Amino acid sequence: MTQITLNIPDEELTFFMKLIEKFNYETVINDFSVSEEMKNLLDHRRVTSKSEDFIPWTEAKKQLIFKSKK
Template structure:
């Protein structure tokens, strides 16, 4: 099986979905649930966060490093 990930601009999503209806595809459904403990932890972190400590997403992306198969 081949898996392809695409980044579709929001304003083009409708067009893209109409286009792929013509093909046989299987939608990926992310069934993600958060339990009460996780919600409480996230709320605690949100309430104790300080805006001065925030890092812009563009800066975070530059710091992400992926391991190669040799490093696993």
């Protein structure tokens, strides 16, 4: 089976849905929830973060340590 992911502009969605009604398709919604506690923590981190504390991704990924599976 081949799986295809499409990004459909909102204004074209109705047309597209009518078109694919003729085919067998499955709608997948990537849905996740974030608790109020998590939202508050992220908001706090955004407000209190300082740009001088940021580490460029090229440097940050050097600091990652991966454990090998045995």
